[in-house]
Amino acid sequence: MPLxxxxxxxxxxxxxxxxxxxARDKPQQVQDLHYGEVLFHFYQEDYFTAISHLMVAQxxxxxxxxxxxSELLLGGLQLSYGMLDQxxxxxxxxxxxxxxxxxxxHDRVWYYLTKINYQRxxxxxxHKTLVEINDPGDKRxxxxxxxxxxxxxxxxxxxxxxxxxxxxxxxxxxxxxxxxINRGIAELRAxxxxxxRKTLDKLGKDRAANEELRALRDRANLGxxxxxxxxxxxxxxxxxxxxxxxxxxxxxxxLLGAGWSDVERGDYQQALTPWLHLLKTSSHQPATHExxxxxxxxxxxxxxxxxxxxxxxxxxxxxEKEQQLLExxxxxxxxxxxxxxxxxxxxxxxxxxxxxxxxxxxVPSGHxxxxxxxxxxxxxxxxxxxxLGYLTELLNDWLDNIDIYYDMVDTRRQAxxxxxxxxxxxxxxxxxxxxQERWQYYRDLVTTERSEGNPxxxxxxxxxxxxxxxxxxxxxxxxxxxEPRYRLMKAKAQWLQGVLYxxxxxDYKSRLWEIEKQLAELQTPVEESVRMHQQVETALGxxxxxxxxxxxxxxxxxxxxxxxxxxxxxxxxxxSGHLQQLALDELEVRKQRLISYRNQARYAxxxxxxxxxxxxDDQP
Amino acid sequence: xxxxxxxxxxxxxxxxxxLSAEQTKESETGVKEEVQTxxxxxxxxxxxxxxxxxxxxxxxxxxxxxxxxxxxxEFFQLDSVEVKIDGKQVADYLYxxxxxxxxxxxxxxxxxxxxxxxxxxxxxxxxxxxxxxGRDYKRGATTTFKKGLGPKYVELKIVxxxxxxQPEFDIKEW
Numbered sequence: 182m183p184l185x186x187x188x189x190x191x192x193x194x195x196x197x198x199x200x201x202x203x204a205r206d207k208p209q210q211v212q213d214l215h216y217g218e219v220l221f222h223f224y225q226e227d228y229f230t231a232i233s234h235l236m237v238a239q240x241x242x243x244x245x246x247x248x249x250x251s252e253l254l255l256g257g258l259q260l261s262y263g264m265l266d267q268x269x270x271x272x273x274x275x276x277x278x279x280x281x282x283x284x285x286x287h288d289r290v291w292y293y294l295t296k297i298n299y300q301r302x303x304x305x306x307x308h309k310t311l312v313e314i315n316d317p318g319d320k321r322x323x324x325x326x327x328x329x330x331x332x333x334x335x336x337x338x339x340x341x342x343x344x345x346x347x348x349x350x351x352x353x354x355x356x357x358x359x360x361x362i363n364r365g366i367a368e369l370r371a372x373x374x375x376x377x378r379k380t381l382d383k384l385g386k387d388r389a390a391n392e393e394l395r396a397l398r399d400r401a402n403l404g405x406x407x408x409x410x411x412x413x414x415x416x417x418x419x420x421x422x423x424x425x426x427x428x429x430x431x432x433x434x435x436l437l438g439a440g441w442s443d444v445e446r447g448d449y450q451q452a453l454t455p456w457l458h459l460l461k462t463s464s465h466q467p468a469t470h471e472x473x474x475x476x477x478x479x480x481x482x483x484x485x486x487x488x489x490x491x492x493x494x495x496x497x498x499x500x501e502k503e504q505q506l507l508e509x510x511x512x513x514x515x516x517x518x519x520x521x522x523x524x525x526x527x528x529x530x531x532x533x534x535x536x537x538x539x540x541x542x543x544v545p546s547g548h549x550x551x552x553x554x555x556x557x558x559x560x561x562x563x564x565x566x567x568x569l570g571y572l573t574e575l576l577n578d579w580l581d582n583i584d585i586y587y588d589m590v591d592t593r594r595q596a597x598x599x600x601x602x603x604x605x606x607x608x609x610x611x612x613x614x615x616x617q618e619r620w621q622y623y624r625d626l627v628t629t630e631r632s633e634g635n636p637x638x639x640x641x642x643x644x645x646x647x648x649x650x651x652x653x654x655x656x657x658x659x660x661x662x663x664e665p666r667y668r669l670m671k672a673k674a675q676w677l678q679g680v681l682y683x684x685x686x687x688d689y690k691s692r693l694w695e696i697e698k699q700l701a702e703l704q705t706p707v708e709e710s711v712r713m714h715q716q717v718e719t720a721l722g723x724x725x726x727x728x729x730x731x732x733x734x735x736x737x738x739x740x741x742x743x744x745x746x747x748x749x750x751x752x753x754x755x756x757s758g759h760l761q762q763l764a765l766d767e768l769e770v771r772k773q774r775l776i777s778y779r780n781q782a783r784y785a786x787x788x789x790x791x792x793x794x795x796x797x798d799d800q801p
Numbered sequence: 802x803x804x805x806x807x808x809x810x811x812x813x814x815x816x817x818x819x820l821s822a823e824q825t826k827e828s829e830t831g832v833k834e835e836v837q838t839x840x841x842x843x844x845x846x847x848x849x850x851x852x853x854x855x856x857x858x859x860x861x862x863x864x865x866x867x868x869x870x871x872x873x874x875e876f877f878q879l880d881s882v883e884v885k886i887d888g889k890q891v892a893d894y895l896y897x898x899x900x901x902x903x904x905x906x907x908x909x910x911x912x913x914x915x916x917x918x919x920x921x922x923x924x925x926x927x928x929x930x931x932x933x934x935g936r937d938y939k940r941g942a943t944t945t946f947k948k949g950l951g952p953k954y955v956e957l958k959i960v961x962x963x964x965x966x967q968p969e970f971d972i973k974e975w
Binding site: 210211214216217218220221222223224225229232233236237240241262263264265266267562565568569572575576579582586589590731734735738741742745748749752755756759 | 831832833834835836837839840841842843844845846847848849850851852853854855857866868870899900902903904906907908909910911954956975
């Protein structure tokens, strides 16, 4: 696992846990969805998006359950995004307010303040803030604190304290190797070679499960080998240097050191084996350059002046060619090739590290620039450069969208102006209210019917017409003389009226039930139409808010974008200049080193010629 | 010991420093401070633009957001999620490993934001991935939710059920 990933895990372990939950293996329990959304981007190392979401959520006040953690998270995100000033301010503010009641939050804030001070190189201050942190219960956090403590102490020159801090730390699973190597370094630096050797020896012998751990093991062996060499124990030094893999990234330094161990023991013949092997590699690392001088030196010591001269001449030739290549690389950098290189770093993302360095296909002496690129300072500055590129891209996208928002607001305004009069007119007719009144009328009617019960009120239109006709006929017949003929007609009319009434009455209950049912079904739609009426009325009143004021707001935002773009562009120019200077400085250092090697080779060659001329008595 | 050797060792004595974790001494250049200030200004501007966009495109009275969350993910390895609202597909998302890790660690993804009128709506979510023992797994979940006047949030939850060693798919209204 890369060290940076480990640091992120630890950072997130303390950032995203609620008090009491610190850094357990269980995932964070989210009580506000928007907080979870911030975490989603944070865990992907997309810091810009995470901070943006957090700021929006805070503005919308939708983080009720994670208020304190969100403040802490914001500081941590700012720290991860390289905004140290803002992060320090954020944590400082938290310390003044929230932490009075929450001891764990208090510790977490002190932890990040310590980290900020350490990153800034303010080691004394970092030491003071570290002391404020109480011993955490979680093993991983304790281990992280121990490493931080040791790093601060090492930076302050308190190597013994650093070693002590790491000695007491118990590593969680997967962390043992990292703690061991840090501890070994601290012990060596504290002058406790024996203890450092024991610590690193264990690490150097352990079987490594992956390439990263194998490289770590190589580093431990290499460091220990050189430390022993420096202490004059060449025998032991060779043992540890032999353990470094020939396929690993430290092969060149190990081969060089192995040769020097042999030289220290007076075995020049043996020293030639690793050094000659080193010459066969096509590396441009300082170790290989130094081997170019070491090989003829060994031949000289063995009394083989002819081969010594041959290899010195080869070395001089090689250094001159390399110097030309370096000068070409310097010229390429000065000519702006660095800028084209930087364009390869545009990944359209913000924050985090580049997964792969840009390649330099077709660029003369590109390998020197690639070496420069992998340097920490360069990478840090490159991150800034990339971030600025991302910000420019983002603001340009917003600028394109701003026009769409204008159109959107304008369309809404026009739609309002076209439709509003017709809608307002219909609202004025109070159609929904009238509908509700009619419904209420029938409701009252039914209620009355229930109490009074006149079946004729529920007669159909046809029945009412028939009833009216029969009633009129009855009245007319009543006015006629009392004759048998008319009596028969009267009786028939009365019979018909009775039959009709009976029919109406027979259906009365079912009719009443049907009407009540229909009224009940209508109740919701009628109420809904009244509610819709009110809603439309309210919306009509407030719809202008949908475009009034937006023009000014959009214009203000556009001005802010236009104001920031040139500033970002200028900062990007500064950043690219800074990167170019870093590259040039590094290339210049390498050039001077090569010149120095070449001069040493020339001087040694002259001495070798002298020795050949005088019969080889002198030693170089 | 010769000059070369001494020079070499002096140079390599600094190696332990390179090993210590995150020894990032900040270069006190104006560029760094300038970049920090610009980042802060762009973040504030981005927030205001984001708020404007949301107000214009997804006003709160019609806004509906669908989120995806999951817990440990031991019994189900998510590949993709499809979401349909009222029969219309609104999201079909394929997850990267990085996104899955973020979900498992407690992150919540907003898979959809859109507009819906007030009233009842049907949401259908289809989860596709690998179930227990690495077998292809496809499960659906349906719910009917009521959209009121404020913004509506719906969470699609994938939960490991230890009692039957099966994943469970749940829909929660907020």
